[in-house]
Amino acid sequence: MDFKDNTFDLIIDKGLTDCLLCGDDGEEDVSTALGEISRVLSSGGSYICVSFGDPESREDYFQSKGYNWAVGKPQKVPKPPTSASKTESKSEEYHWVYATKKK
Numbered sequence: 001m002d003f004k005d006n007t008f009d010l011i012i013d014k015g016l017t018d019c020l021l022c023g024d025d026g027e028e029d030v031s032t033a034l035g036e037i038s039r040v041l042s043s044g045g046s047y048i049c050v051s052f053g054d055p056e057s058r059e060d061y062f063q064s065k066g067y068n069w070a071v072g073k074p075q076k077v078p079k080p081p082t083s084a085s086k087t088e089s090k091s092e093e094y095h096w097v098y099a100t101k102k103k
Contacts, residue, residue: 069100
């Protein structure tokens with residue numbers, strides 16, 4: 001990213017992490033993205049990730065690599081109903097919100 005270090009007080013990710021994890025180099029891409037997010041996030045700033053991934057599949061990404069983030073308890077948020085909702089499994093009926101704060 002072409003931003004200076006400690007530029008942003010808040011960064012919101014709605015699906016970026018999920019999208020990157022679908023790629024061939026997903027874990028490496030997520031690591032790179034979170035490193036850049038950490039770099040441009042100001043001290044005391046918050047990073048919020050909205051994901052379809054449950055805590056077992058996402059929390060480790062936010063707690064690793066020395067990002068120096070305090071990671072809050074993930075929050076489960078019901079998805080809005082759609083016509084496809086009837087065919088989704090129970091685990092797909094929610095989004096997860098992960099909130100971190102840079103120390």
